[in-house]
Amino acid sequence: DAKTTQPTSMDCAEGRAANLPCNHSTISGNEYVYWYRQIHSQGPQYIIHGLKNNETNEMASLIITEDRKSSTLILPHATLRDTAVYYCIVRVGEYGNKLVFGAGTILRVKS
Amino acid sequence: DGGITQSPKYLFRKEGQNVTLSCEQNLNHDAMYWYRQDPGQGLRLIYYSQIVNDFQKGDIAEGYSVSREKKESFPLTVTSAQKNPTAFYLCASSMAIGELFFGEGSRLTVL
Numbered sequence: 001d002a003k004t005t006q007p008t009s010m011d012c013a014e015g016r017a018a019n020l021p022c023n024h025s026t027i028s029g030n031e032y033v034y035w036y037r038q039i040h041s042q043g044p045q046y047i048i049h050g051l052k053n054n055e056t057n058e059m060a061s062l063i064i065t066e067d068r069k070s071s072t073l074i075l076p077h078a079t080l081r082d083t084a085v086y087y088c089i090v091r092v093g094e095y096g097n098k099l100v101f102g103a104g105t106i107l108r109v110k111s
Numbered sequence: 112d113g114g115i116t117q118s119p120k121y122l123f124r125k126e127g128q129n130v131t132l133s134c135e136q137n138l139n140h141d142a143m144y145w146y147r148q149d150p151g152q153g154l155r156l157i158y159y160s161q162i163v164n165d166f167q168k169g170d171i172a173e174g175y176s177v178s179r180e181k182k183e184s185f186p187l188t189v190t191s192a193q194k195n196p197t198a199f200y201l202c203a204s205s206m207a208i209g210e211l212f213f214g215e216g217s218r219l220t221v222l
Contacts (some may be wrong), residue, residue, distance in 0.1 A: 013170070024113060034210070036211070041199070041216070041218075042215060042216070043115075043201050043203070043213030043214055043215050043216055044154070044201070044203075044211070044213050045213070046210035046211060046212070049210065085153075087153065087154075099144075099156075100156065100170075101153040101154035101156075102153050103147070103152065103153045105154055
């Protein structure tokens with residue numbers, strides 16, 4: 001199963017872009033990269049996912065390298081409410097349903 | 112509104128007792144999952160089910176049991192065989208390919 005590696009924690013100034021890196025060097029060609037975040041004591045929230053093209057939605061942008069071995073989640077204008085644990089996940093399993101969560105990155109947005 | 116409902120939100124159990132956590136979804140999702148989260152840790156997969164009457168063990172299934180008799184329901188039983196059951200339990204559901212929707216979680220404490 002493909003695994004991901006993320007920094008343990010990061011700080012970001014309020015209003016600035018937060019760039020969260022993820023390494024997934026063993027990813028297979030048909031595996032998607034998903035990002036979720038978890039605010040303390042709540043269920044994780046879906047942010048974005050992609051296969052090989054860059055993706056953008058109302059929450060964030062996902063930049064995937066051409067070799068697909070790493071990706072970066074970008075929160076363009078971080079706010080204090082973006083303080084959370086961010087999980088980078090590669091979708092694995094026979095039918096592509098099983099998601100394996102690592103420890104994630106604790107993002108602290110500071111005023 | 113569509114979503115996932117977990118109950119109870121908080122549960123206390125004496126050692127040696129079985130306890131069942133409820134998870135119901137009205138999203139018409141095929142797949143459902145149970146995760147466990149310990150303080151400061153990521154999520155670990157206990158069981159998952161891709162269709163009714165079928166489920167697979169995740170990474171930490173020992174001491175747990177599930178059933179999937181109906182599409183909308185995926186209850187988790189924490190048995191007395193689970194040696195360290197105190198944790199935050201999260202249920203999720205998804206279509207075959209797509210984002211996971213999580214419930215708000217159930218916090219189990221063994222007294």
